[in-house]
Amino acid sequence: AKNEGRNCFKYFSEELTRAARERIGTEFRLRQAIEKNEFRLFYQPQLCVGTGDIVGAEALIRWQTSGELIPPLKFIPIAEETGLITGIGNWVLNEACRQGKAWLDAGLPPIRIAVNLSPHQFLHNDICAIVANTLAETGFPAEYLELELTESALMKREKEAIDILNRLHDLGIHLAIDDFGTGYSSLAYLKSFPLDVLKIDKSFIDDIPMQSDDMEITATIIAMAKTLRMQVIAEGVETPAQMAFLSSRNCDFYQGYFASKPLPADEFESFLKQHRPL
Ligand code: C2E
Ligand code: CA
Ligand code: CA
Ligand code: CA
Numbered sequence: 001a002k003n004e005g006r007n008c009f010k011y012f013s014e015e016l017t018r019a020a021r022e023r024i025g026t027e028f029r030l031r032q033a034i035e036k037n038e039f040r041l042f043y044q045p046q047l048c049v050g051t052g053d054i055v056g057a058e059a060l061i062r063w064q065t066s067g068e069l070i071p072p073l074k075f076i077p078i079a080e081e082t083g084l085i086t087g088i089g090n091w092v093l094n095e096a097c098r099q100g101k102a103w104l105d106a107g108l109p110p111i112r113i114a115v116n117l118s119p120h121q122f123l124h125n126d127i128c129a130i131v132a133n134t135l136a137e138t139g140f141p142a143e144y145l146e147l148e149l150t151e152s153a154l155m156k157r158e159k160e161a162i163d164i165l166n167r168l169h170d171l172g173i174h175l176a177i178d179d180f181g182t183g184y185s186s187l188a189y190l191k192s193f194p195l196d197v198l199k200i201d202k203s204f205i206d207d208i209p210m211q212s213d214d215m216e217i218t219a220t221i222i223a224m225a226k227t228l229r230m231q232v233i234a235e236g237v238e239t240p241a242q243m244a245f246l247s248s249r250n251c252d253f254y255q256g257y258f259a260s261k262p263l264p265a266d267e268f269e270s271f272l273k274q275h276r277p278l
Contacts, residue, residue, distance in 0.1 A: 023078060029065060030075055030084055034091055038065050041095050042262035045271060046114070046233060046255045049247050054275045056112035056146065058255060059096040060262045061088070080118050089121040090130060097140035099265055104144075108272050114146040114176060119153035123160070128167045135171070142172035146197065149175065151183030154193060162193060169194045176233075181221060190228060198225040202236025205256070209241045219249045226250075 033039060039061055046056040063070040079085040093115055100113045121127060135142050147168065154161045154177070165175055176197035177190070181204055190198075204218050218234070225232035234246050237256030246254055260271060 026075060026078055027082055027084070030063075030079060030082075030088075033063060033065065034087055038063055039088065039091060039095075040064055040069075040264065041092065041099065042264055043099075043113075043268040044255055044262035045260050045268070045275075046112075046253050047259050049243070049251050049254050052275075054109070054111055054272060055253055056114055057268060058114040058148070058262070059092060059099075059116070061092055061116075076118065080120050083120065083124075085118050085120050086125055089118060090134075092116075093131065093134050094138065097134050097138035097145065100144055101138050101140040103269065103272070104140075108269065109275075110144060111272070112144050112146050112174060113140075114148050116148045116178065117153065119150065119156060122149060122153045122164065123156060127164060128171070131168060131173065132171055135173075143174075146174035146176055148178040148199065150178050151180070155184065165194050181217065190224075190230075195230060197231045197233060198228075200232065200234045200251075202256075205234050205236045205242055208245050215245060218245070218251075222246075222249050222251050 040063075041059045042062055043057040043059055045054050046058060047053065048055055061072050061076070063072075063075055076085070076088075079088050096113050096115045100111075104110060117127070131145075131147070134140075135145065149165075154165075169175060174196045175194060176199055177193075177195050178199050179201045180198050181201045198221070200218060200221050204214050204221070207214050208218065209215060222232050231252045233253035233255060234242075234251050235255050237243060237246065237254040237258045239258060242256075243254070243258060263271060
């Protein structure tokens, strides 16, 4: 038994070493990824539940390296911990605004573009100056930019967060709370933040219509958002039954595979053209 324990430990430490090595490798390659132009933005359409019109797109990062397309959950957490997120996040913001402006100039229907901001980006940089400069440099109108923030970013330093949000709001951009319902937010808490959009987390949508609890929670969140005069969008919508439910509860917008997966810019552009109202 003693031996077994030792083997087990050995196995465990080898695993740890491999994980640590992988992490260091990722961090190393991540440091060069911007210069090597390895990041891509994909765009996932956001549509009106009632009319099916496209109202926006969420910009989602991908990392194209050594022939692989790496999903964000494999590197964003490392970027966040190492502070590399600052450079990556600035790249995302700039690229989304540049692309948005190009689509506007090409005469495509104007849509909002939503960009994810990580807690580090939000709290450890002069994010207001960065956003203002990016809008000025790219010429993308502030009214078409939306920033998605998670509860963890807003909860960490509440007073400071409210101050930053107010300054961002004064620039004329939209502010959204992402993954709503997965943290500790309460109604009272939401009221003190200048937020325009509430995104219902996919985990509440997944089991509609099988789970009546999830349906009640979703309906309550929609009603609450309306009381607070926020627009409400459901994420991760995949089925007609989910759509029917959201429509019956007057959810404003939705996003999910039911309409489209996140698309590379050129494919998103085709999608947008096909959905152009006549
Ligand atoms: P998120 O902000 O909650 O983004 C939504 C995720 O759900 C995306 O995964 C999207 O592809 C996926 N999704 C959308 N609709 C459906 C659906 O109907 N079914 C299923 N199964 N999935 C759906 P993705 O692109 O892998 O991004 C994962 C997370 O990585 C994002 O979660 C966000 O937290 C983070 N992320 C992505 N891009 C950025 C970025 O530019 N900056 C930062 N800070 N984080 C990012
Ligand atoms: Ca998001
Ligand atoms: Ca989300
Ligand atoms: Ca989510």
